[in-house]
Amino acid sequence: MNVSEIERREHYLNISYGIRSWLFTTDHKRIAWLYLLSVTLFFFIGGFFATLIRLELLTPQGDLVQSETYNKLFTMHGVTMIFFFLIPSIPAVLGNFLVPMMIGARDLAFPRLNLASWYIFILGGAFTLMAAAAGGVDTGWTFYTPYSSIYSNTHVVLTVVGIFITGFSSILTGLNFIVTIHKMRAPGMTWFRLPLFIWAHYATSIIFILGTPVIAITLLLVGLERIFRLGIFDPSLGGDPVLFQHLFWFYSHPAVYIMVLPAMGVVSELIACFSRKRIFGYSIVAFASLGIAVIGFLVWGHHMFVSGQSVHAGMVFSFLSMVVAIPSAIKVFNWTATLYKGSISYDAPMLYALGFIGLFTMGGLTGLFLATLGINVHVHDTYFVIAHFHYIMVGGSVMGYLGGIHFWWPKMTGRRYPEGWARLAALIIFLGFNLTFFPQFVLGYIGMPRRYHVYPPEFQVLNVMSTAGASILAVGYLLPLTYLIWSLRYGAVAGRNPWGARGLEWQTPSPPPTENFERTPIVTEGAYAYEKDPEEIYPLGKPAHV
Amino acid sequence: MNLGFPLFPEQASTMASRVDALFFFLVAVSVFFVALIFLAIFVFAVKYRRRSEDERPRPIEGNFWLEIFWSAIPLGLTMVMFVWGAIIYFDIYNPPNDALEISIVGRQWMWKAQHAEGQREINELHVPVGQAVKLTMTSEDVIHDVFLPAFRIKQDVLPGRYTTLWFQASKPGEYPLLCSQYCGTQHSGMVGRVVVLQPAEFEKWLSGGATGMSMVDLGESLFQRFGCNTCHRVGGTSQGPSLVGLFGKTVQLQGGKTVAANEDYIRESILDPRAKVVAGYQPIMPTFKGLISEEGILQLIAYIKSLHTVERKASQK
Numbered sequence: 104m105n106v107s108e109i110e111r112r113e114h115y116l117n118i119s120y121g122i123r124s125w126l127f128t129t130d131h132k133r134i135a136w137l138y139l140l141s142v143t144l145f146f147f148i149g150g151f152f153a154t155l156i157r158l159e160l161l162t163p164q165g166d167l168v169q170s171e172t173y174n175k176l177f178t179m180h181g182v183t184m185i186f187f188f189l190i191p192s193i194p195a196v197l198g199n200f201l202v203p204m205m206i207g208a209r210d211l212a213f214p215r216l217n218l219a220s221w222y223i224f225i226l227g228g229a230f231t232l233m234a235a236a237a238g239g240v241d242t243g244w245t246f247y248t249p250y251s252s253i254y255s256n257t258h259v260v261l262t263v264v265g266i267f268i269t270g271f272s273s274i275l276t277g278l279n280f281i282v283t284i285h286k287m288r289a290p291g292m293t294w295f296r297l298p299l300f301i302w303a304h305y306a307t308s309i310i311f312i313l314g315t316p317v318i319a320i321t322l323l324l325v326g327l328e329r330i331f332r333l334g335i336f337d338p339s340l341g342g343d344p345v346l347f348q349h350l351f352w353f354y355s356h357p358a359v360y361i362m363v364l365p366a367m368g369v370v371s372e373l374i375a376c377f378s379r380k381r382i383f384g385y386s387i388v389a390f391a392s393l394g395i396a397v398i399g400f401l402v403w404g405h406h407m408f409v410s411g412q413s414v415h416a417g418m419v420f421s422f423l424s425m426v427v428a429i430p431s432a433i434k435v436f437n438w439t440a441t442l443y444k445g446s447i448s449y450d451a452p453m454l455y456a457l458g459f460i461g462l463f464t465m466g467g468l469t470g471l472f473l474a475t476l477g478i479n480v481h482v483h484d485t486y487f488v489i490a491h492f493h494y495i496m497v498g499g500s501v502m503g504y505l506g507g508i509h510f511w512w513p514k515m516t517g518r519r520y521p522e523g524w525a526r527l528a529a530l531i532i533f534l535g536f537n538l539t540f541f542p543q544f545v546l547g548y549i550g551m552p553r554r555y556h557v558y559p560p561e562f563q564v565l566n567v568m569s570t571a572g573a574s575i576l577a578v579g580y581l582l583p584l585t586y587l588i589w590s591l592r593y594g595a596v597a598g599r600n601p602w603g604a605r606g607l608e609w610q611t612p613s614p615p616p617t618e619n620f621e622r623t624p625i626v627t628e629g630a631y632a633y634e635k636d637p638e639e640i641y642p643l644g645k646p647a648h649v
Numbered sequence: 650m651n652l653g654f655p656l657f658p659e660q661a662s663t664m665a666s667r668v669d670a671l672f673f674f675l676v677a678v679s680v681f682f683v684a685l686i687f688l689a690i691f692v693f694a695v696k697y698r699r700r701s702e703d704e705r706p707r708p709i710e711g712n713f714w715l716e717i718f719w720s721a722i723p724l725g726l727t728m729v730m731f732v733w734g735a736i737i738y739f740d741i742y743n744p745p746n747d748a749l750e751i752s753i754v755g756r757q758w759m760w761k762a763q764h765a766e767g768q769r770e771i772n773e774l775h776v777p778v779g780q781a782v783k784l785t786m787t788s789e790d791v792i793h794d795v796f797l798p799a800f801r802i803k804q805d806v807l808p809g810r811y812t813t814l815w816f817q818a819s820k821p822g823e824y825p826l827l828c829s830q831y832c833g834t835q836h837s838g839m840v841g842r843v844v845v846l847q848p849a850e851f852e853k854w855l856s857g858g859a860t861g862m863s864m865v866d867l868g869e870s871l872f873q874r875f876g877c878n879t880c881h882r883v884g885g886t887s888q889g890p891s892l893v894g895l896f897g898k899t900v901q902l903q904g905g906k907t908v909a910a911n912e913d914y915i916r917e918s919i920l921d922p923r924a925k926v927v928a929g930y931q932p933i934m935p936t937f938k939g940l941i942s943e944e945g946i947l948q949l950i951a952y953i954k955s956l957h958t959v960e961r962k963a964s965q966k
Binding site: 254 | 792
């Protein structure tokens with residue numbers, strides 16, 4: 104197939120043109136692009152804040168920015184990255200594009216609701232960016248009371264309104280995914296033939312629906328206490344500041360799994376495809392996702408071991424946090440075992456997947472340090488915590504996201520990205536990441552608290568290492584931005600199935616037609632039947648147009 | 650002390666080596682698993698690299714017993730971490746009875762400490778080596794956190810209630826005293842030092858430069874000044890119960906409930922007297938909210954605690 108053939112064939116990208124055809128689209132594939140553009144924008148805004156933070160920390164004195172500004176920078180970095188990049192990234196971009204395609208559906212169950220979700224997301228993002236432009240917010244992304252509800256003089260209300268609104272986008276997306284996965288699977292696509300990506304998104308959707316309302320109500324209460332002096336969290340008004348922490352973490356701990364479960368789903372797809380094997384222990388990995396989603400709701404108190412909660416509550420939360428680590432460990436072992444006797448190739452997505460396993464393993468193991476009560480007391484609120492959750496969220500989620508973007512790029516655009524550059528970028532990101540965040544484990548244990556604008560001079564060497572790593576990481580992130588845009592015009596034509604994958608989404612042309620499949624697919628095998636030909640797995644169904 | 654580039658914090662309390670031992674156990678477990686996973690990935694990646702484009706590896710569905718094996722071993726190891734960590738945690742938050750008591754009040758952005766003998770200090774905390782010290786802490790505004798890295802302990806300091814933390818310093822010297830709960834603009838400036846002295850030096854420090862008034866004396870003078878003694882006389886009056894021997898007792902409240910008379914109860918009764926009314930009394934006490942500082946309340950509590958001794962003296966007479 105050559106370029107002109109892509110141009111001639113009608114598909115979801117060229118079926119209509121003009122800005123209205125995008126802003127009023129109900130095609131899940133086009134909505135995925137709307138999200139891709141928005142979360143990329145937020146990623147680089149959040150990255151800009153991170154750059155300033157790392158530059159400030161190059162020296163122990165507060166010399167680049169003032170304390171007020173520094174506090175706003177780390178707050179805006181956290182808020183932007185968590186609520187406007189990490190949470191929507193994989194579900195709203197790759198999930199939107201792939202959930203219907205992987206199960207053989209024409210679209211999500213509620214296409215107009217899907218478009219509404221994007222508008223809600225943008226509205227929430229606009230409020231939060233407005234807060235940043237108006238002078239920012241300095242509470243930390245955790246909004247601890249009574250600082251946020253009474254003492255801070257910054258734009259708390261505007262920011263929490265933004266997050267409140269954006270939450271509805273998550274809830275509606277979760278609802279859409281759950282209904283779609285239940286009701287719209289193609290003939291023969293049984294639950295245990297579903298790709299693990301779908302299982303991961305199903306588990307994530309449960310958290311979206313059950314958790315997000317709690318953060319919405321909590322942040323609303325912060326706003327109400329701030330405006331009307333309702334005594335909910337401030338003790339001088341009769342409230343309880345620790346209540347806020349319970350409510351906040353009841354959502355925000357499961358939110359960590361919102362960020363990492365979809366990445367695990369991506370990694371399962373990549374490991375299977377690039378080793379041409381079924382995922383070892385498929386059903387165990389599928390149930391591990393659900394197990395993480397359920398137990399993940401019961402561990403919020405491990406963020407509060409030094410908050411003054413009872414010692415016995417601390418013990419229960421520590422125990423449950425140990426238990427929730429097990430399904431993640433099982434997944435790592437199963438991915439590794441999948442490589443055994445496989446046929447492994449090292450295309451860029453696989454490099455990201457292997458990088459994910461390594462960094463997620465380190466993030467998970469350091470999570471055990473934090474779940475261990477006696478150690479947590481010392482490292483709580485230090486750089487050890489910062490290092491740990493960046494290993495999970497950047498080493499895990501962002502690696503998974505980038506691996507997924509590279510893997511499905513040919514499907515989304517019909518073009519291939521330049522493989523050499525992509526491998527180089529993956530390597531740079533892996534090295535830059537470790538140089539940035541590994542020194543922070545040491546910094547934390549020797550006692551550097553988080554959110555410190557000024558720090559003792561003896562911590563400088565490790566901070567300089569971290570900042571050096573961050574600049575390498577920045578190069579690593581700018582590379583894909585450049586060559587992926589370049590490939591839209593100059594990339595080689597990809598064809599239907601450039602990776603020889605067995606998933607249903609690869610059995611239709613790239614880019615896919617608006618209705619996804621020319622014929623209703625029939626499924627006779629699980630998503631990873633690499634020992635069989637695709638034609639064997641998916642016999643031709645009746646034409647989809649009828 | 651200042652090596653320029655430390656990679657490990659000083660051990661200056663009895664807890665430090667216990668926390669570090671557990672830490673090194675977890676480091677060992679982590680290094681083992683990271684090495685195992687990295688090695689497995691590396692070996693498989695080399696050994697099973699794709700040699701020709703038409704390779705079709707034989708499918709392997711999984712292995713039930715292998716799954717049990719690699720679930721049970723991590724579970725067992727995490728249970729060791731859990732129990733070991735819980736034992737240390739329990740000890741960190743259960744002070745011995747004979748601990749030296751110091752009260753701490755945090756505010757944006759400083760630490761104020763007051764010793765039982767009346768000695769006050771700001772952003773410094775002098776303590777004797779080899780003796781258990783218990784901090785009773787509260788905040789005047791937002792949440793702060795006392796973090797003593799050389800002692801491997803920390804505890805949030807909350808407005809509106811007391812939290813406690815104890816330690817026994819094992820080595821004379823100066824160690825950082827940090828705020829580790831984000832508390833606003835000058836959060837990173839809310840730092841000071843703990844000065845650990847030999848017991849004799851500590852005694853000398855305590856007696857130097859003080860007002861001569863102990864916490865109990867200061868509390869007693871507040872008790873007179875605010876007219877507390879008009880109702881809460883020894884033996885009690887019809888307006889208010891006696892406070893002698895109150896601390897640590899269980900108090901019968903109106904409506905049949907009971908409450909343990911601890912620091913939080915006394916604080917609440919001063920600031921919000923109608924929240925918990927003692928059985929047999931009318932809710933007539935006015936609030937002292939806004940009239941008395943957090944330090945003043947701590948002095949009153951010290952005085953009320955000392956009334957045990959008064960009772961004993963009274964019975965001897």
